[in-house]
Amino acid sequence: MFNIYCPYCEEHREEEEFHPSGQAHLARPADADACTDKEWGDFLYFRKNPRGLHQELWQHTAGCRKFFNITRDTVSYQILETYKVGQSPQVKLPEVKLEEPRHG
Amino acid sequence: MEKILVSDQYAPDSLSERAEFGDINVPVVETALQHVNLRQVATRTGSGHGVSFSELPVTGLLVLRARSERAALQSALQTTVNIKLPDTLQSEVSVSSGSHKSVYCIRWVAPDEWMLSCPAQDAFDIETRLRSSLGGNSVAIVNVTGGYSVLQLSGQHANDVLKKSTVYDVHPQNFSVGKVVNTTFAKAQVMLRCVSNDEYELIVRRSFADYVWHWIQVASKEYGLSVSRS
Amino acid sequence: MTRFSGFSLFKNALQHQENWQRMWRNPTPKAHYDFIVVGGGGHGLATAYYLAKVHQKSSVAVIEKGWLGGGNTGRNTTIVRSNYLWDEAAHLYEHAMKLWEGLSQDLNYNVMFSQRGVMNLGHNLQDMRDIERRVNANRLNGIDGEVLDAKQCQEIVPIMDCSGSTRYPVLGASWQPRAGVARHDAVAWGYARGADQLGVDIIQQCEVTDILVEDGAAIGVETKQHGTIKAGRIGCVAAGHSGVLAGMAGFQLPIESHPLQAFVSEPIKPILDTVVMSNAVHGYMSQSDKGDLVIGAGIDGYVGYGQRGSFPVIEHTAHAIMELFPVVSRVHMNRQWGGIVDTTPDACPILSATPVENLFFNCGWGTGGFKATPGSGHVFADLLAKGRPNKLAEAFSMFRFYDGALIDEHGAAGVAH
Amino acid sequence: MVDLIQGRYVQKNRLPSGGRINRDKILTFRFDNRYYKGYEGDTIASALLANGVKVVGRSFKYSRPRGIMSAGVEEPNAILQVGSTEATQVPNVRATEQPLYDGLVCSTVNGWPHVNFDVMSLLGRIGGNMMGPGFYYKTFMFPAFMWETYEKFIRRAAGLGRAPKERDVDSYDHMHHHVDVMIVGAGAAGLSAALAAARTGVRVMIADERSEMGGGLLHSTTSIDKLPATQWVAKVCHELDGLDNVVRLSRSVVNGLHDHNFLTVNERRTHHLGDQAPEGVTRERIHKVRAHTVILATGAHERPLVFGNNDLPGCMQCSAVSEYIRRYAVVPGGSLVVMTTNDAGYQCAFDWHDVGREVVAIVDTRANADSDVIAQAKQREITLIKGSAVIEARGQGRVTKAMVASINADGSFVTGEPRTLICDTIASSGGWSPAVHLSCHTGSRPRWRDDILGFVPGETHEQVLSAGGVAGTQTLSACIQEGIKAGTEAAAKCSNSSVADAMSAPVVEDELHAPAMALYLVPHTKAPTRASKQFVDMQNDVTAAGLQVSTHEGFESIEHVKRYTAMGFGTDQGKTGNVNGMAIVAKTLGQSIAETGTTVFRPNYTPVTFGAVAGSHTGALFDPKRFTPMHRWHVEHGALFENVGQWKRPWYFPRQGESMQDTLNRECVATRTSVGILDASTLGKIDIQGDDAREFLGRVYTNAWAKLPPGRCRYGLMCGEDGMVMDDGVTSCLAENHFLMTTTTGGAAHVLNWLELYHQTEWPELDVYFTSVTDHWATMTIAGPNSRALLAKVCSDIDLDKDAFKFMDWRSGSVAGVPARVFRISFTGELSYEINVPAHYGLHVWEALFEQGKEFDLTAYGTESMHVLRAEKGFVIVGQDTDGSITPIDMDHAWAVANNKPFSYIGKRGMQREDCLRPNRKQLVGLETVDPAVVLPEGAQAVRNPEQSIPMTMVGHVTSSYYSANAGRSIAMGVIRDGINRHGESVFFPLADGRTIEARIRNTVWVDPDGERQKS
Known part of the structure; x- marks a missing residue:
């Protein structure tokens, strides 16, 4: 069970106070109406799901109710950093090769 | 389909004597635990005093929100109720008058959120004065007086009851007098304040108050629970 | 290869068990196969088995990075049922159910498929509406199902608290008599033995490190232990690792891999002869032939490949189990563990071509993978053999997440596991 | 009756003096319907051995008689049913762990008609040869329809103990702790670590599974700082108890070590007192501990050796024999043969010898070992047989003979003719397996060390240290030193004011040790498949032959072997068997143990009751019940309730003699013909303030909000980004920058988080604040043609004229003397007002309405009538009429979709996907x-x-x-x-x-x- 540092409360708190909200830094397309079905589908459903370092969004639901980001290793479950929404992570993630998938 | 549902009761010691009321123009105020009739329970308990419990009368509660205009809120508070926003996270600022302690108390909730408590009858007035003092500033004030029940837990085993109930580190070394945290309380949530050594304030959502009361009864069993009149 | 029977057991007993044959070979991989199945769990081995058996493919390899059945096959709570709400899912799982019903004989390997019935409880009025809806749909799809009231539930499961005095009283249930449980490891081993007998090369301890793509088409895999192995078509069936494999081929999947936890009690004398599931209070339980109570929990909310989750999930499940079966209070929980489940947004699998030609994925089974094993392998073998989906697979294309034709099994109660 | 039987069962194996038992407190207990006596301080196992009881169970597969093998948690055989009443039955209690109390009732879990004369054992003897590994997979397939019949028979043999048939009479709870240093295990290393850490002032917790701390020191003969070890233990415990920064937990098993140093500790608070916990005390407690640093001082389990018939009652671990003699003053037999691969095994022979019973021989598998203990054996004139092994035990239902033969140097074959030694106890020691279990729980893999012939904790990214036996350390002085070092280091990590050298190492004199021999399976004159059974995992009847057959069949991974044979899947989780099994598999495959793999343990270290895991969250506290302010009235007026999420909502209000349909008809008709009232307090209510509140609403609702003026209300429909309907409700404009949103009862929390998510992550530039006011407002809806007339009687400061207060308007005023917001909205299609007052006035206003509503026969209706009334008007309920696959267009709510809004609101793009169109x-x-x-x-x-x-x-x-x-x-x-x-x-x-x-x-x-x- 995780021990999570809330960057807003500036304390470590137990996982039970938090709720995970999926991949971090998912940006809603600025011009949603101009998106193709594929672009919209990518935003809606397709995720990095890495085995290793991952940036994810959590909410301090039982505490300050703020959303914030965590860089966490999805295998060792170690949390490398937590940072506020709008801030940039300090831990660099490995490059992932991603070609443009064809819509077949 | 045969539908089975149970007629539901509150937690033990439930239905109390009905409050009498005649003239409808005299509103009857009910706290969340009115049905338990704690006053009556208080006269009956005598078994051990490891933990003492009480429900405060309806307390005025205002949620205060401000981001960039925190300073404006600060000064509005100072002019209206002469109180400051807490400087540090998870802390409170109280103002007392006379024999009453904490007539006003502001608790840190989040970087842009505080909870102000005050006498119930003042809540509307304070809200109005704050609003007029703030003018067009982007600050939110919400009267949530009816939304919560304010409970007090004290005694030499009060801290043990908290350890059974919340995941937060309530060891006095970490949770010292004047600290306020929002955290879990069993399967409910609580705004928890360390009022003094072995004395804690629990602000819980009104609809959960009965559950919290029931939980406290079970968790205090081994220490002896006494209910104090409030 | 020895056929298993009472006679072979007797004969081997006389020979002090010294003459059993290997169940599968340990072949050295060839440079090229017509078909490579990545992943030696139940689904992958079943795929290989049906490629060889139904489609008479002779050049098939299964590549497994660890040991056969070492992923979710050996970690799940072994429930088999087919009473899914939506037509597409119901047809796929019922296809699997029909294969389950003859599987031990087909494989000559007793997978201990025990049709002891599965009960999905309803605890509120909306649960009961959803149960009615699902059972009605099942019946018209030719899948057995009944709606039970609380009294009938009590008769089938005497240890369950159906008194009505619980926090969320049991109002009724859906009941699929043909559903049940099977012995998970045996499924992998049975398929492995069957596939090996039909000439499939099963290569264990061989980790795929890259999927080789040329001109938009997959041509083989790079492995850690055996270098490059080329292939005509590649099928990835690696629950818990699908996203990683897709990344090797250069695309993402609509999948997140989450921990799913389960636990067993110590063996006790039988008290539960069926499978009881409750989504509303989050827990399900059956009892194995050894006497262990096998209990499943909900999914942890974060991505996790650690084959473990967080303790509160275990606690919540224990609360639910105690609520339903108060007599287990003094029974001991023995062991807990976790699997990695690939969850999709609509709680339905992906059996699909991909943006890379000759590369196919069978993944996203979420919590429902084990029960589909024979059907999944059968349908995926067809997809690999022919290169295009058959009627059962059609709806499960990964591209449904672009056009929006989701099959939303989240929408119906009692179907998440 | 007790006295009658007592005479027959004297404690023949109890020594006249010694042990850590209280001879003044005689306890009577019942085992398999016979009464026995023991002393306070006994476990069931020590008391049974004292009484000369040999057979305590039957094995699972072959139904062979089994006796007590160990003295601790690793016990595979002595698994009992305990409990004197139906409600207090506990299955599968390890006799070696359960303290004895007066009146304890226990019984064996298998064997019919009696554990000593089990019919099944005949079957086991005959069928046993057929039941090799994978037996079930290879048979019962024909004819297919018979499987279910076969399975019924298989299930009949399932299980060890039984669950009670009645509800538990005891309760359980949890307690959270946050500490700097958590020490697991209170042997020499753990106690040293605790003291070293505690003296620095950091927060320390130490937990140990036994009733007394001290671990092996409690039966040790050595001295520490010139004190007998037991006195040193007492001194340390005393000091720890005097420090207020220390929590010391006995009878507390650390069962799990989870991520980020979160530990679950199962404290058995009353197991030593009786069947049932005393009033007011929970039977078990789980301490949930978050620790900065964890020190594993879990020690090691002695491995018995694997030899023919090594499961016969009378075969024991060497250390267990010592423990029974020295801690419990019980000698488990009359004549002892010791077989050991190491020096530690000698101690039990000395203990046995020193209390005056016969040691037949010490059989040392090493040919040339030389050390202090060998000298001591000679001093005692104990027969020492070197370079040999007990290859087989013999006896009917208990050991009567040991077959001893010389073996070659690496223990792979027998070199000499076996000879027979007469004895009733064979103690064996194959070395020590560090108790690495907890170190594996977060994914770390133990590492094999050839020098200590055991696995030690592997690399970890957590702040976890190990000290003593678990780290492979075997001498007492080193254990203590490691403990001190770990304690000091751990304390320094979390405290600035670390006291340097808070503790110096006590003086301990170690003996000279000779290296141990790597031997697991003792060779036999016959191959394992032909020799008498050599058990590796006693509880699951896994034999050396079974392991070999499995590898021949292609199960080459240790994980495969374990699953195929069930090795390590028992309630002891392979504490004594796993390493032996791995060694046998490694040898069969011609690999080293390190190559064969490692053994990974999962929580729990020892089994823990479901009651304990659930804690207090059972029964009435399973899940919160949320009540509205008017709940008391509903109860008093006979309402039946419906669970809606955690809320208790009145479902309908039946009157005497009414069927449900009668009630609904009455409630619905009354509403449409006069006036009805609904408690709608559970609806989610969110206060929204800020200059951009209106803009925000436009983005999260599908319809338009730009022009809604203060004083007006509007129905809003909310979708997910996929365009599917998610929630709905009425939102009212309170002021230009202030709105009150309502949501469905079940959707309230989700919607609030949804709004926060979008505000905090997508549109932080918007000036808007959300506050839940669900609990603040008591909400009651009066509906029906007389609702205006009723409202007029309790509200004098709002102009209720139909043109002044129109449909979809809201007004503030006072109702029954209470400040209120009144919304003229309708979910029934009737003239209707939704009255909102602060919750503490809710019941007052509700009752006032009834007081004044008599003339209109004001009728309370529940959720069911609400459903009927809204359905009569075609109003949908999100979650009932929708299921996550329905767009607003599908719902025939095109009128609530404003696609000309400038911002692409949530759901707009989603509902334009190909499939949605x-x-x-x-x-x-x-x-x-x-x-x-x-x-x-x-x-x-x-x-x-x-x-x-x-x-x-x-x-x-x-x-x-x-x-x-x-x-x-x-x-x-x-x-x-x-x-x-x-x-x-x-x-x-x-x-x-x-x-x-x-x-x-x-x-x-x-x-x-x-x-x-x-x-x-």
Whole structure:
């Protein structure tokens, strides 16, 4: 069970106070109406799901109710950093090769 | 389909004597635990005093929100109720008058959120004065007086009851007098304040108050629970 | 290869068990196969088995990075049922159910498929509406199902608290008599033995490190232990690792891999002869032939490949189990563990071509993978053999997440596991 | 009766003095219907051994008699049923762990008619040869239909103990702790670590599974700082108890070490007192501990050696023999043969010898070992047989002989003729397996060390240290030193004021040790498949031969072998067997143990009751019940309640003699003809303030909000980004920058988080604040033609004139003397007011309305009538009429979709995806049964052609269906493919009971189609 540092409360708190909200830094397309079905589908459903370092969004639901980001290793479950929404992570993630998938 | 549902009761010691009321123009105020009739329970308990419990009368509660205009809120508070926003996270600022302690108390909730408590009858007035003092500033004030029940837990085993109930580190070394945290309380949530050594304030959502009361009864069993009149 | 029977057991007993044959070979991989199945769990081995058996493919390899059945096959709570709400899912799982019903004989390997019935409880009025809806749909799809009231539930499961005095009283249930449980490891081993007998090369301890793509088409895999192995078509069936494999081929999947936890009690004398599931209070339980109570929990909310989750999930499940079966209070929980489940947004699998030609994925089974094993392998073998989906697979294309034709099994109660 | 039997069962193996037992407190207990006596301080196992009881169980597969093998948690055999009443039955209690108390009742879990004369053992002897590994997979397949019959027989043999049939009388709880240093295990290393850490002032917790701390020191003969070890232990415990920064937990098993140093500790608070916990005390407690640093000082388990018939009662671990003698003053037999690969094994022979019983021989598998203990053996004139091994035990139901033969140097074969030694106990020691279990729980893999012949904790990314036996350390002085070092280091990590050298190492004199021999399976003159059974995992009857056969069959991974043979899957989780098993597999495959793999343990270290895991969250505290301010009134007026999420909502208010339908008819008719009242307090309510509140609403709702003026309300529809309906409710404009949003009861929390998510992550630039006010407001809806007249009686400061206070207006004023917000909105289609007052006035206002409503026969109605009334008007309930696959267009709510808004609101793009635009989607329609008396079942599936064969093509289903007294017929709603274009067509509903109901598709409005009433 995780021990999570809330960057807003500036304390470590137990996982039970938090709720995970999926991949971090998912940006809603600025011009949603101009998106193709594929672009919209990518935003809606397709995720990095890495085995290793991952940036994810959590909410301090039982505490300050703020959303914030965590860089966490999805295998060792170690949390490398937590940072506020709008801030940039300090831990660099490995490059992932991603070609443009064809819509077949 | 045969539908089975149970007629539901509150937690033990439930239905109390009905409050009498005649003239409808005299509103009857009910706290969340009115049905338990704690006053009556208080006269009956005598078994051990490891933990003492009480429900405060309806307390005025205002949620205060401000981001960039925190300073404006600060000064509005100072002019209206002469109180400051807490400087540090998870802390409170109280103002007392006379024999009453904490007539006003502001608790840190989040970087842009505080909870102000005050006498119930003042809540509307304070809200109005704050609003007029703030003018067009982007600050939110919400009267949530009816939304919560304010409970007090004290005694030499009060801290043990908290350890059974919340995941937060309530060891006095970490949770010292004047600290306020929002955290879990069993399967409910609580705004928890360390009022003094072995004395804690629990602000819980009104609809959960009965559950919290029931939980406290079970968790205090081994220490002896006494209910104090409030 | 020895056929298993009472006679072979007797004969081997006389020979002090010294003459059993290997169940599968340990072949050295060839440079090229017509078909490579990545992943030696139940689904992958079943795929290989049906490629060889139904489609008479002779050049098939299964590549497994660890040991056969070492992923979710050996970690799940072994429930088999087919009473899914939506037509597409119901047809796929019922296809699997029909294969389950003859599987031990087909494989000559007793997978201990025990049709002891599965009960999905309803605890509120909306649960009961959803149960009615699902059972009605099942019946018209030719899948057995009944709606039970609380009294009938009590008769089938005497240890369950159906008194009505619980926090969320049991109002009724859906009941699929043909559903049940099977012995998970045996499924992998049975398929492995069957596939090996039909000439499939099963290569264990061989980790795929890259999927080789040329001109938009997959041509083989790079492995850690055996270098490059080329292939005509590649099928990835690696629950818990699908996203990683897709990344090797250069695309993402609509999948997140989450921990799913389960636990067993110590063996006790039988008290539960069926499978009881409750989504509303989050827990399900059956009892194995050894006497262990096998209990499943909900999914942890974060991505996790650690084959473990967080303790509160275990606690919540224990609360639910105690609520339903108060007599287990003094029974001991023995062991807990976790699997990695690939969850999709609509709680339905992906059996699909991909943006890379000759590369196919069978993944996203979420919590429902084990029960589909024979059907999944059968349908995926067809997809690999022919290169295009058959009627059962059609709806499960990964591209449904672009056009929006989701099959939303989240929408119906009692179907998440 | 007790006295009668007592004479026959004297404690013949109890020594006249010694041990850590209280001889003044004699305890009587019952084992398999016979009474025995023991002393306070005994475990069941020590008391049984004292009484000369040999057989305590039958094995699972072969039904062989089994005796007590160990003295601790690693015990595989002595698994008992404990409990004197039905409600206090506990299955599968390890006799070696359970303290004895007066009146304890226990019994063996297998064996019929008696554990000493088990019929099944005949079957086991005959069938045992057939039941090799994988037995079940290879048979019972023919004929296929017989499997279920076979399985019934298999299940009959299932299980060890039994669950009680009654509800538990005891309670359980949890407690959270946050500490700097958590020490697991209170042997020499753990106690040293605790003291070293505690003296620095950091927060320390130490937990140990036994009733007394001290571990092996409690039966040790050595001295520490010139004190007997037991006195040193007492001194340390005393000091720890005097420090207020220390929590010391005995009888507390650390069962799990989870991520980020979170530990679960199972404290058995009353197991030593009796069946049932004393009043007010929980039977077990789980301490949930978050620690900065964890020190594992869990020690090691002695490995018994694997040899022929090593499961016979009388075969024990060497250390267990010592422990019984020295701690419990019990000698488990008369004549002892010791077999050991190491020096530690000698101690039990000395202990046995020193209390005056016969040591037949010490059989040392090493040919040339030389060390202090060997000298001591000679001093005692104990027969020492070097370079040999006990290759087989013999005896009927208990050991009577040991077959001893010389073996070669690496222990792979027998070199000499076996000879027979007469004895009743064979103690063996194959070395020590560090108790690495906890170190594995977060994914770390233990590492094999050839020098200590055991696995030690592997690399970890957590702050976890190990000290003592678990780290492979074998001398007492080193254990203590490591403990001090770990304690000091751990304390320094979390404290600035670390006291350097808070503790110096006590003086301990170690003996000279000779290296141990690597031996696991003792060779036999015959191959394992032909020799008498050599057990590796006693509980699951896994033999050396079974392991070899498995590898021959292709199960080469240790994980495969374990699963194929069930090795390590017992309740002891392979504490004594796993390493032996791995060694045997490694040897069969010609690999080293390190190559063969490692053994990974999962929580729990020892089994823990479900009651303990659940804690207090059972029964009435399973889940919170949320009550509205008017709940008391509902209870007093006979309401039946419906669970809606955690809320208790009045479902309906039956009167004497009414059926449910009678009640609904009465409630619905009263509402439409006079006035009804609904407690709507559970609706989610969110206060929204800020200059951009309006803009924000426009982005999260599908419809337009730009022009809603203060004083007005509007229905809003909310979708997910996929365009599917997610929630709905009325939102009111309180002021230009202030709104009150309502949500469904079940959706309240989700919607608030949804708004926060979008505000905090997507649109932080918008000036807006959200606050839940659900609990603040008591909400009551009065509906019906008389609702205005009723309101007028309790409200004098709002102009209720129909033109002054119009439909979809809201006003503030006072109701029954209480400040209120009154909303003229309607979910029934009637003239209707929703009165909101602060919750503490809720009951007052509610009762005032009833007081004043007498003349209108004001009728309370519940959620069921609310459903009927809204369905009569075609109003949907999100979550009932929708299921996450319905767009606003599908719901026939195109009117609530404003696609000309400048911002692409949430859901807009989603509902324009290809599949959402296709024809033939399921759409919400009314369904009118041909027979008006027939009510369609909710959930019934629709087909266009009822004559088709199965599988049928289904075109939709019924979402809501009721009998409507107001419409005088059944009414229903459902989703039907292309339904909006097919009004007037028939669909058919084939039901499970054989009926097929025909219904015509129509609009969803059954009452007041023009909507005149709500505007009246």
